[in-house]
Amino acid sequence: MAQAPQDPFEWIEDEALRRERTGLVRGLRPRPADSPVLDLAGNDYLGLTRHPEITGAAGEAAHRWGAGATGSRLVTGSTELHAELERELAEFCGFEAALVFSSGYAANLAAVTALGGPGSLIVSDAGNHASIVDGCRLARAETAITAHADPEAVRKTLGAHPGRRALVVTDSVFSVDGDAAPLAALAEICRAHGAALLVDDAHGLGVLGDGGRGAPHTAGIAGDGGVVATLTLSKSLGAQGGAVLGPARVIGQLINTARTFIFDTGLAPAAAGAALAALRLLRREPGRAARVRTVAGALYGGLTARGLTAVRPEAAVVSVRAPSPSAAVEWAGACRSAGLAVGCFRPPSVPDGVSRLRLTARADLTDQQIAWAVSTVARTAPAPG
Numbered sequence: 001m002a003q004a005p006q007d008p009f010e011w012i013e014d015e016a017l018r019r020e021r022t023g024l025v026r027g028l029r030p031r032p033a034d035s036p037v038l039d040l041a042g043n044d045y046l047g048l049t050r051h052p053e054i055t056g057a058a059g060e061a062a063h064r065w066g067a068g069a070t071g072s073r074l075v076t077g078s079t080e081l082h083a084e085l086e087r088e089l090a091e092f093c094g095f096e097a098a099l100v101f102s103s104g105y106a107a108n109l110a111a112v113t114a115l116g117g118p119g120s121l122i123v124s125d126a127g128n129h130a131s132i133v134d135g136c137r138l139a140r141a142e143t144a145i146t147a148h149a150d151p152e153a154v155r156k157t158l159g160a161h162p163g164r165r166a167l168v169v170t171d172s173v174f175s176v177d178g179d180a181a182p183l184a185a186l187a188e189i190c191r192a193h194g195a196a197l198l199v200d201d202a203h204g205l206g207v208l209g210d211g212g213r214g215a216p217h218t219a220g221i222a223g224d225g226g227v228v229a230t231l232t233l234s235k236s237l238g239a240q241g242g243a244v245l246g247p248a249r250v251i252g253q254l255i256n257t258a259r260t261f262i263f264d265t266g267l268a269p270a271a272a273g274a275a276l277a278a279l280r281l282l283r284r285e286p287g288r289a290a291r292v293r294t295v296a297g298a299l300y301g302g303l304t305a306r307g308l309t310a311v312r313p314e315a316a317v318v319s320v321r322a323p324s325p326s327a328a329v330e331w332a333g334a335c336r337s338a339g340l341a342v343g344c345f346r347p348p349s350v351p352d353g354v355s356r357l358r359l360t361a362r363a364d365l366t367d368q369q370i371a372w373a374v375s376t377v378a379r380t381a382p383a384p385g
């Protein structure tokens, strides 16, 4: 008798069971349009994603340029709107040129793979975002992972490879704990070794420095010949998409070689229009950046005053320790039941295996909302593990 054919997805049941046992199941929870929940889980740092000026600009851009970009940037997907956004992003952040992508993820893949090719050395911080990690995997270069935020480890690694083409890559503000990279020290080390420095400023743009010009500008390294930055348009700018900023010759190299630029449909005009409007609004209202930092400081101060362990925030991300993955899930669930959405980070999304709640500050939160959020998180906290 012929044997019953084997189920090609049986292995999925096994993996799902393992996730369930360790409290690591993930699922989607579609958000209603008019949710009464206070959102400290998203990345809308400046409170712009629903701002009428930004949504209006998105609609106008779609109306004028189309709902989609129609093709890749090298074919039909480059509009005057994309060029305008690139010019203004570069100018605002202090770089010579910029190139926008359909996401920050694609921008990081592009920058890491195009600048760290075969034969070169990539030096990557152990706490870097997954998109950088994936860029390193795709680059077919030798990758050295250095201890978190440790410039001396970078110096040692570069020193062990004299004369080698090298790319040092780091988040400016790390997405899990919200701590900052030692950018000035890294830039000095890179300069001394003739290495390029790539800074992912996803969490710095719109929050750090003079009017939110970002971490490289604040560290005084924007526009340096060896420095390149990547951005997302989906956090402070309330839109969607990503960008690489740097010397014009680097941008030219990306246009010619970066696979996530060449083979991807261009950024949707609505997203480009929204991001450009947000950038112009930020120029007009630079106080929004300082307000996010004040809100983050108030969240941190309130939580630690109530005995919780948190990391002092450098930008908008406030990370609070949880005793275990399941405690983190329960804690986030209790907050949600009380009407507060917070992020829940646990393995495998955290490089050190430590589970956390992640709160994001927003410029548009009132002092009353901040106080209520602090008391809600504290009141629902699990007993220390």
Ligand code: PMP
Pocket (backbone or CB within 6 Å): 103, 104, 105, 106, 108, 129, 131, 171, 174, 175, 200, 202, 203, 232, 233, 234, 240, 241, 242
């Ligand atoms: N880099 C960092 C540090 C991030 O936090 C994120 C977004 N979570 C990205 C890159 C990816 O950007 P995007 O969401 O626009 O793809």
